[in-house]
Amino acid sequence: MQVTAMHFKRKAGANLRNEKLQKALEKLQSKFVDGRAVVIAELSDFEGLRDAAAAIRDRVLNNLDGYLQHFEQEATARGAVVHWAETADDVNRIVAEIAAQHGVQRIVKSKSMVTEECGLNDFLESRGLTVLETDLGEYILQLAKEPPSHIVAPVVHKSKEDIADLFEQKHHRPRTTQITELCREAREVLRPGFLAADMGISGGNFIIAETGSVLIVTNEGNGRLSTTLPRVHVAITGIEKVVPTLEDVTTLLRLLPRSATGQSITNYVSVLTGTKGKEDADGPEHFHIVLLDNGRSRLLGTELQPMLRCIRCGACMNHCPVYQNIGGHAYGWVYPGPMGSVLTPAFVGLENALDLPNASTFCGACAVVCPVKIPLPDLLRQLRHEQVKRHLRPWQERAALRLWSWLAQRPAWYALGTRLVVRLLCLFAGSGKRLRHLPGVSGWTNGRDMPAPTGRTFRELYRSGRT
Amino acid sequence: MRVGLFVTCLVDMMRPSIGFAALRLLKAAGCEVVVPSDQTCCGQPGYNSGDQDAAKALALKLLKEFDGCEYVVLPSGSCAGMIRVHYPALFKDDPALSESFQRLAGRTYELTDFLVNVAKLKAVPGDYSGSLTYHDSCSGLRELGVQAQPRALLAKMPGVQITEMREATTCCGFGGTFSVKFGEISTRMADNKCEHIAATGAGAIVAGDLGCLLNIEGRLRRRGDLNTRVLHIAEVLAGEGECK
Numbered sequence A: 001m002q003v004t005a006m007h008f009k010r011k012a013g014a015n016l017r018n019e020k021l022q023k024a025l026e027k028l029q030s031k032f033v034d035g036r037a038v039v040i041a042e043l044s045d046f047e048g049l050r051d052a053a054a055a056i057r058d059r060v061l062n063n064l065d066g067y068l069q070h071f072e073q074e075a076t077a078r079g080a081v082v083h084w085a086e087t088a089d090d091v092n093r094i095v096a097e098i099a100a101q102h103g104v105q106r107i108v109k110s111k112s113m114v115t116e117e118c119g120l121n122d123f124l125e126s127r128g129l130t131v132l133e134t135d136l137g138e139y140i141l142q143l144a145k146e147p148p149s150h151i152v153a154p155v156v157h158k159s160k161e162d163i164a165d166l167f168e169q170k171h172h173r174p175r176t177t178q179i180t181e182l183c184r185e186a187r188e189v190l191r192p193g194f195l196a197a198d199m200g201i202s203g204g205n206f207i208i209a210e211t212g213s214v215l216i217v218t219n220e221g222n223g224r225l226s227t228t229l230p231r232v233h234v235a236i237t238g239i240e241k242v243v244p245t246l247e248d249v250t251t252l253l254r255l256l257p258r259s260a261t262g263q264s265i266t267n268y269v270s271v272l273t274g275t276k277g278k279e280d281a282d283g284p285e286h287f288h289i290v291l292l293d294n295g296r297s298r299l300l301g302t303e304l305q306p307m308l309r310c311i312r313c314g315a316c317m318n319h320c321p322v323y324q325n326i327g328g329h330a331y332g333w334v335y336p337g338p339m340g341s342v343l344t345p346a347f348v349g350l351e352n353a354l355d356l357p358n359a360s361t362f363c364g365a366c367a368v369v370c371p372v373k374i375p376l377p378d379l380l381r382q383l384r385h386e387q388v389k390r391h392l393r394p395w396q397e398r399a400a401l402r403l404w405s406w407l408a409q410r411p412a413w414y415a416l417g418t419r420l421v422v423r424l425l426c427l428f429a430g431s432g433k434r435l436r437h438l439p440g441v442s443g444w445t446n447g448r449d450m451p452a453p454t455g456r457t458f459r460e461l462y463r464s465g466r467t
Numbered sequence B: 001m002r003v004g005l006f007v008t009c010l011v012d013m014m015r016p017s018i019g020f021a022a023l024r025l026l027k028a029a030g031c032e033v034v035v036p037s038d039q040t041c042c043g044q045p046g047y048n049s050g051d052q053d054a055a056k057a058l059a060l061k062l063l064k065e066f067d068g069c070e071y072v073v074l075p076s077g078s079c080a081g082m083i084r085v086h087y088p089a090l091f092k093d094d095p096a097l098s099e100s101f102q103r104l105a106g107r108t109y110e111l112t113d114f115l116v117n118v119a120k121l122k123a124v125p126g127d128y129s130g131s132l133t134y135h136d137s138c139s140g141l142r143e144l145g146v147q148a149q150p151r152a153l154l155a156k157m158p159g160v161q162i163t164e165m166r167e168a169t170t171c172c173g174f175g176g177t178f179s180v181k182f183g184e185i186s187t188r189m190a191d192n193k194c195e196h197i198a199a200t201g202a203g204a205i206v207a208g209d210l211g212c213l214l215n216i217e218g219r220l221r222r223r224g225d226l227n228t229r230v231l232h233i234a235e236v237l238a239g240e241g242e243c244k
Helices: A005-016 A019-025 A027-040 A046-061 A064-077 A088-101 A113-118 A120-126 A136-144 A160-171 A179-196 A222-228 A246-261 A305-309 A321-326 A337-348 A365-369 A376-389 A395-408 A411-432 A458-463 B009-014 B016-028 B044-048 B052-065 B077-090 B095-106 B111-117 B138-144 B148-155 B183-200 B210-222 B233-238
Strands: A080-085 A106-109 A130-133 A199-202 A206-208 A213-218 A232-238 A268-272 A286-292 B002-005 B032-034 B071-074 B108-110 B130-134 B160-162 B204-207 B229-232
Touching: A005 A321, A005 A337, A005 B183, A019 A027, A019 A321, A027 A246, A027 A321, A046 A064, A046 A246, A046 A305, A064 A080, A064 A206, A080 A088, A088 A113, A088 A120, A088 A199, A088 A232, A088 A286, A106 A179, A106 A222, A113 A120, A113 A232, A113 A286, A120 A130, A130 A136, A136 A160, A136 A179, A160 A179, A179 A222, A199 A222, A206 A246, A213 A222, A213 A232, A213 A246, A222 A232, A222 A268, A305 A337, A321 A337, A321 B183, A337 A365, A337 A376, A365 A376, A365 B138, A376 B044, A395 A411, A395 B044, A395 B052, A411 A458, A411 B009, A458 B009, A458 B016, B002 B016, B009 B016, B009 B210, B016 B032, B016 B111, B016 B233, B044 B052, B044 B077, B052 B077, B052 B095, B071 B077, B071 B111, B077 B095, B077 B108, B077 B138, B095 B108, B108 B111, B111 B148, B111 B233, B130 B148, B130 B183, B148 B160, B148 B233, B183 B210, B204 B210, B204 B233, B210 B229, B229 B233
Parallel strands: A080 A286, A106 A130, A106 A199, A199 A232, A232 A286, B002 B032, B002 B071, B071 B108, B130 B160, B130 B204, B204 B229
Antiparallel strands: A206 A213, A213 A268
16 A cells, blocks of 8 residues: 555644544544453453553564464465565555466455555556455445555544435435445445455464464454355465464463453454365365565564564554544554554554654553553654664754754753743733744644743742742 | 642643642641752653653652652643653663552552542532533543542532533543644544533532643633633632732
8 A cells, every 4th residue: 555654744634624534533532442441351361461462562572583384384284375475566566476376357355454565455446356355344445445544444534424425426325324224235236246356365363373373353243255256265464463373372462452442342254264175065276375564574573573473453543633633644654653653653664654653652552552562652762763873853853852952951051941931932022921823843832822831940949048 | 647749840831829729738738848859841742752861861850759748639630640650761771760660550649549548638618609610621521530639639629519520531632742733633622521511510620730721721712702711620629819
């Protein structure tokens, strides 16, 4: 997918003024934040579970190559073919080759954010293949030719009225805003697609080393259809998604749906292992698993390694007050919100996403809800540190911070400087005690007054004997 | 007990009354209070902007200045969090300094946390009367667990009526330099906070961090609300000494 993270600030501003979007984003609080709180409360020891989940993920990351090899052995032994993709382009090439090898024309897809990294749909369509997204949200976005704005609820930025308009225009049926009717309509359009497909593409929430299985969690049933009906199944996911055992995965599954959608468990949890056997009624004849690196292995052994624990639940964005107000598209690549503000610079280059690590108040809400305890503010701060080291920040900002740090290390100069600033601010503010404009900090004063200081600094008053 | 008061740079410049209020509260709790005269800034602006060297220099300065104090107390959850959580992280690779900063972290407290859990303040000297609503500032809340402490102290004041607002624990949008770099987003977050404050009908919004208060006050006034008072928890608890 094309990276537009450099336009973060402009797009965020436009989104703040987009009333329809603002209305749509209200869903986040009731649906995701409140919903999560209810099901997290069901757990007797949420913190203990988070620790256990983080430990499982760390165990994997500290021996990633070993677990991946184990996975490949077990998957291969059960008839699957494992492909290693270093880059997004490699994924596209590999999938096109698999399609050619099996004479595929029509593809159905269940939800996968990793394929968004690759721009897989566009690539396959350019090769003359038909690709049908079957996750309802992704299907809507395919019709609208828009990227997802959320990793779990890709269409959260749209209202049901928007979707009604879109369906009327694309399906040529009478407009309805009844959600059940809209779902029925989508189902009627999608079903022939499932039946005609030669290949199903899915993501993978986890891959399990001990059994060589791909595990997906879904709610709509489209995942089951996409992975079992067509004769070829291609699962595409990131190399970091490996988990040692089925038992480990159950620990993570107690956290993933709760954190993601406020469900104790999703409607479907599919553990897909090997190809269709002689006694099996369903299943693919050919099972290919494509594992993507695309920058992930670069994070191993660095301060950013904890980011690879991520299980893509989206809780960090649901609870982020920045995301809640601007939505996902402003972040300018596949992954929005706090996790995206770490992943985007890490995957596409710090210089291509300068705003993202800074677009956080460090309120810490993301770190508190993360089911695998990723210290997101610390990782964002680390990226800011790297921006400073690589001189990627604007000179005005660097100069201001350097001046402040110089003063703060020299108390006498600091005292003089702060006295001056305080008096100047009081002078500018006048009797109103507030500044409506202040050169250099228009970012503040465009939307807020700056309360003026009260007149003298604490240290002046304290020295003069006030108590 | 000998307590070092770090007033913080924002209080020093923008609202000294908060520093004096903290001083009165610590004295009311029976502490011997020292205010090291060379104190400046804890280094958080540099630290959060990616300048670790500047933050380290200021951390070392603060460590030295408060060396003789049994406790270090700050009227700010965010600066207290800097010392308790982030100083040790900054020096984690230096065994000797790491130990010194661990010890400093262990004796550093946000003001209300200290008054409730260490000094066990019995009677609150302030005589504030009226309704107020309390905003939980992010670092104090999530890094230090400051939530019940200010409310417990306010509960000792017979004239105070607390009306909790919706989303009291949601960030007000300040975030230090974020408030200037991303002014539009920050303003929207402050706006949401102002609406929740207004919905309570309380006469004052109270919090434990001056950064948040300046942000909230700035937005309230720009929205045309000239009446809702914006007060630091120390000012409410200590009685509001006018700053002369």
